[in-house]
Amino acid sequence: MNPDDFSDAAAGRLMKVGHSEAAFHAFVPAPLPPVLNLDTPLVLTLSAADRAIGELAGLGRTLSNIRLFVNPFVRQEAVLSSRIEGTRTDLAGLYEFEAGQRPGDADAQEVFNYVLALEYGLERLQSLPVSLRLMREVHARLMESVRGGQATPGEFRRSQNWIGAPGDTPVGARYVPPPVPEMLEALDQLERYLHVPADLPPLVRLALVHYQFEAIHPFLDGNGRMGRLLMTLLLASWGVLPHPLLNLSVYFEARRAQYYDHLMAVSTSGSWRDWLQFFLRGVAVQAQDAVLRARRLQDLRAGWLETLQARKASATSVRLMEALFDHPVLTIPAAQRLLGVGYPAAKANVDKLVHAGILKPTGDERYRKAFVAHDLMWIVSGVDGGVAELLFSP
Numbered sequence: 001m002n003p004d005d006f007s008d009a010a011a012g013r014l015m016k017v018g019h020s021e022a023a024f025h026a027f028v029p030a031p032l033p034p035v036l037n038l039d040t041p042l043v044l045t046l047s048a049a050d051r052a053i054g055e056l057a058g059l060g061r062t063l064s065n066i067r068l069f070v071n072p073f074v075r076q077e078a079v080l081s082s083r084i085e086g087t088r089t090d091l092a093g094l095y096e097f098e099a100g101q102r103p104g105d106a107d108a109q110e111v112f113n114y115v116l117a118l119e120y121g122l123e124r125l126q127s128l129p130v131s132l133r134l135m136r137e138v139h140a141r142l143m144e145s146v147r148g149g150q151a152t153p154g155e156f157r158r159s160q161n162w163i164g165a166p167g168d169t170p171v172g173a174r175y176v177p178p179p180v181p182e183m184l185e186a187l188d189q190l191e192r193y194l195h196v197p198a199d200l201p202p203l204v205r206l207a208l209v210h211y212q213f214e215a216i217h218p219f220l221d222g223n224g225r226m227g228r229l230l231m232t233l234l235l236a237s238w239g240v241l242p243h244p245l246l247n248l249s250v251y252f253e254a255r256r257a258q259y260y261d262h263l264m265a266v267s268t269s270g271s272w273r274d275w276l277q278f279f280l281r282g283v284a285v286q287a288q289d290a291v292l293r294a295r296r297l298q299d300l301r302a303g304w305l306e307t308l309q310a311r312k313a314s315a316t317s318v319r320l321m322e323a324l325f326d327h328p329v330l331t332i333p334a335a336q337r338l339l340g341v342g343y344p345a346a347k348a349n350v351d352k353l354v355h356a357g358i359l360k361p362t363g364d365e366r367y368r369k370a371f372v373a374h375d376l377m378w379i380v381s382g383v384d385g386g387v388a389e390l391l392f393s394p
């Protein structure tokens with residue numbers, strides 16, 4: 001980190017660590033909240049983001065079958081949040097892993113851990129507020145038995161880390177977070193900030209907290225994913241979005257360099273305004289996108305129901321169709337478990353969904369025993385997020 005890049009408006013202070021050639025600078029973020037200047041364009045973007053998230057939350061409350069749609073949204077977020085850090089598994093790969101089709105796939109295991117960690121965190125919110133303890137517990141799930149064994153799951157770091165290219169040292173790294181004692185103090189301050197009554201609109205607080213968490217970088221590994229997962233937990237705990245339907249990582253992944261540059265610019269120059277503008281626009285775009293996708297999933301379910309009813313399908317087939325929203329990649333043994341029936345009955349019901357055009361056998365020789373609900377996966381992961389972007393106008 002070059003101290004010359006940091007201006008007087010930096011969102012914290014630089015510290016020199018070590019001596020002579022091994023000396024480097026680390027950044028210690030100032031406690032939240034910063035002094036903010038919410039100008040008119042920013043207020044308009046905040047208002048658009050608030051409206052969009054309100055509509056999404058409303059949809060979550062009014063759709064009786066919203067539970068069906070949460071699972072695919074959570075998985076898409078897990079896939080994209082992990083992809084920002086280079087994991088290659090896609091949505092189909094994650095579902096194949098869950099269906100037992102990819103044993104030993106370390107990438108898919110990491111993405112699945114994200115799902116488990118998020119589900120754990122949402123459940124834990126019933127008994128524990130968002131706090132340092134919750135962060136450690138969720139991190140333990142996220143990093144459970146991951147590759148490398150360096151991650152110290154569930155523990156804040158006890159040594160210096162840094163963000164940079166492989167082989168970088170803290171001397172040449174792009175960003176160096178606070179040394180351990182300052183990190184612990186910054187974490188305490190962050191926790192206190194999380195517990196104070198709302199001083200700013202929740203979406204603004206969310207952007208501040210995300211920056212602060214990343215600037216502190218409190219774990220040896222998994223900070224990007226933890227910071228993004230934390231946003232879903234905060235939205236739920238503040239009652240802004242009770243169901244995890246916002247896929248902010250889709251937005252960040254598509255603009256990864258900008259995302260990183262904005263975080264850096266807050267540290268070096270206190271560019272809170274630009275970070276907020278970028279972040280709030282992301283919330284608005286992704287909330288609108290989620291509303292569109294949830295409606296399409298609802299239409300898909302209604303269409304499938306109609307098809308099955310026209311074919312005089314049994315209640316068991318309808319049950320299996322609904323189970324596809326949780327298991328869009330299905331094997332016959334999985335259908336057996338879901339329906340609580342024997343192999344022949346499970347196979348007969350899967351065949352009915354195949355004949356109705358709902359499920360397709362996968363063509364791949366390795367997965368020949370699996371069946372896939374392609375339409376459902378396409379709605380969740382299809383590359384049409386641009387629609388919401390076009391609709392966006394603050």
Ligand SMILES: Nc1ncnc2c1ncn2[C@@H]1O[C@H](COP(=O)(O)OP(=O)(O)OP(=O)(O)O)[C@@H](O)[C@H]1O
Binds near residue numbers: 163227260264267
């Ligand atoms: N300049 C920066 N300042 C603060 N945080 C940043 C900066 N650039 C990127 N980040 C955040 O750090 C994350 C990546 O951190 P890092 O490369 O250390 O990965 P990690 O700690 O192993 O975590 P994970 O693998 O989940 O991202 C990014 O996803 C982003 O959220």
